[in-house]
Amino acid sequence: MTQYLLSVHGPAERDEFGNYGSEEAMEAAFAATGAFNDKLQADGYWVFGGGLEPASTATVVDGQGDAPVFTDGPYLETKELIGGFWVIEAPDLDVALRLAAEGSRACAGKVEVRPFQGMG
Amino acid sequence: MPTEATAIERVFREEYGRLVASLVRRFGDIDIAEEAAGEALVAALERWPEHGVPPNPGGWLTITAGNRAIDRIRREKQRDAKHQAALMVHDDSPPEPTGVVEDDRLRLLFTCCHPALASDAQIALTLRLLGGLTVAEIAQAFLVPETTMGQRITRAKKKIAAAGVPFRVPEAGDLPGRLGGVLVVLFLVFNEGYLATGDGAPVRADLTGEAIRLARILRQLLPEEPEVTGLLALLVLIEARREARVRAGQLVPLPEQDRARWDRALIAEGHGLVRECLAINRPGRYQILAAINAVHTDSPSAHDTDWSQVVALYNQLTRFDPSPIVALNRAVALAEMDGPEAALALVDRLPLTGYHAWHAARADLLRRLGRRGEATDAYDAAIAATENSAERAYLRRRRGELASAQSDSDPGNR
CATH class of the missing domain: 1.10.1900 (c-terminal domain of poly(a) binding protein)
Known part of the structure; x- marks a missing residue:
């Protein structure tokens, strides 16, 4: 079994409907994502997951020097950023890709699938 | 020794x-x-x-x-x-059953052609792991430095291991979706064998044979999938002409081939396969390409070829594959019905200036139109755009004949 990070990428700037276009579309995506989360848990793939607050709420911390340096905002100033993620456990990439496709449809965003390093 | x-x-x-x-x-x-x-x-x-x-x-x-x-x-x-x-081995374990066919190479083929890998990596891995080509040979085939190809293959293998790309034939429900990528790779492997890109052996029978062998296994697995049968038919009908295709180190184009040297058994097999897949009545790219090749291999000579049927099939193919390369091949067939001038007008519009076959087709049409200066330039461009030794030898001969025809003022245009 391998653990995979499924990260959802979308516009850094969000409007009042979270870039879903309308309140109805936003509600529908939330409901579909909730149902997908329930299914991941019922089928035993779920490890962790959640949506993130907008990137403007992020703080970058550099603790490599004598005193930590804090910088307001996200590490990468890009137009598209991670907006949420799941960590799943799956037997192989085919299963992970299938779940990512379901998750992508549910939350109406593109999903990047990336394996965690082996636990040995 | x-x-x-x-x-x-x-x-x-x-x-x-x-x-x-x-x-x-x-x-x-x-x-x-x-x-x-x-x-x-x-x-x-x-x-x-x-x-x-x-x-x-x-x-x-x-x-x-x-x-x-x-x-x-x-x-x-x-x-x-x-x-x-984690790696511990079940020593002499029998292969896990995969359903209809148990073949380790087929599993590995689906792994190599996994959609999570870039298409150039898919082809390189297939040639490396199933074709047994060296990294240097694959690099030469793709005209990239050996270190680049080595990195591409290493990266793909690392991804397979780290991301957990499975070694198995996809389940029945996923199979049709995964099949398209495998067919593309097999056709490209075959083509690399049939007209090798580099300046080594012009034809690689080991590659054409390997592509056909894998296509046969795929057909055993998916007898109901007409595109699989279509691809096998296509490969077999092209392979049937392989012996006649190179003479004295020179490529021999279809109209000039000695048809007595075509492999009749393969042609009979290919025709049977074409009938079989077309009867399923779900046409696709490979079935139509196979049907075009069936028309060619059915004809006793280039002159007797049913060109109207070839053009009709290309028209149908355009609906599945509207690429300029299909348009080029259609135009070449059309020249046999409507003449070289009409065909040249179509060819000249295609955005294929980097493609050797485009230059070669133009050169041939210009030659037939008696436009010798332009034809010579087109042959030069075609020769510069290919490294295949047999193709270059053929193009050089044609260009040379053009020069001597000019001095003899020979009016012949074929």
Whole structure:
């Protein structure tokens, strides 16, 4: 079994409907994502997951020097950023890709699938 | 003795795909499989010249490589027991059943053609692991530096291992979706064998044969899938003309081929396959290409070819594949019905200035129109755009004939 990070990428700037276009579309995506989360848990793939607050709420911390340096905002100033993620456990990439496709449809965003390093 | 070493390397290459595929199935790791296969070759080169080639060289290589892999895993296991526990081997486990057909090479083919890998990586991995080509040969085939190709293959293998790309034939529900990528790769492997890109051997029968062999296995697995049958029909009908296609180091184009040298058994097989897949009535790209080749191989000469049917099939193909390359081939067929001038007008509009076959087609049409200066330039451009020695030799001859025809003021235009 391998653990995979499924990260959802979308516009850094969000409007009042979270870039879903309308309140109805936003509600529908939330409901579909909730149902997908329930299914991941019922089928035993779920490890962790959640949506993130907008990137403007992020703080970058550099603790490599004598005193930590804090910088307001996200590490990468890009137009598209991670907006949420799941960590799943799956037997192989085919299963992970299938779940990512379901998750992508549910939350109406593109999903990047990336394996965690082996636990040995 | 160098000749013996060459013979052993030939056996090794023929057995390579089967060998590596069975090792990957058994040990679940491509690197271990390749390394063990390489060690088995070294052992064969040491042993066979002295003791003779064993009666079943493939079996000998499989057992030797398997033992080397186990030795290596045991050594590493002592060093790093925890990591290797994950790799621990069910020694002589039979292959897991995969449904209709159990073939390790087919599993590995689906792994190599996995949609999570970039298409250039898919083709390179297929040629490396199943075709047994060296990294240098693949690099040459794709006209990239060897280090670049080495990195591309290494990266793809690392992704397979780290991301957990499975070694198995997809389940029935996923199979149709995964099939398209496998068909593309098999056709590209075949094409690389049929008209090699580099300046080495112009035709690589080992590659065309490997593509056909894999297509046959795929058809056993998916007899109801008309595009699989279509691809096999297409490959078999092109392969049937291979012997007639190069003469004295020169490519011989279809109209000039000695049709008595075509392989009648393959043609009969191909025609049967075309009828079979078209009867399913779900046409697709490979079925139509196969049907076009069936029209060609059905005709006693280029002159007697049913060109209207060829053009009609190209019209149908355009609906599945509206690429400029299809448009080019359609225009070449159209020249036989509507003449070279109409065809040239179509060809000149295509955005294919980097493609050798576009220049060669233009050169031929210009030659037939008697526009010798432009034809010569087009032959020069075609020669510059290909490295295939047989194709270059053919194009040079045509260009040379143009020059002598000019001095004889020969009015012939064919």
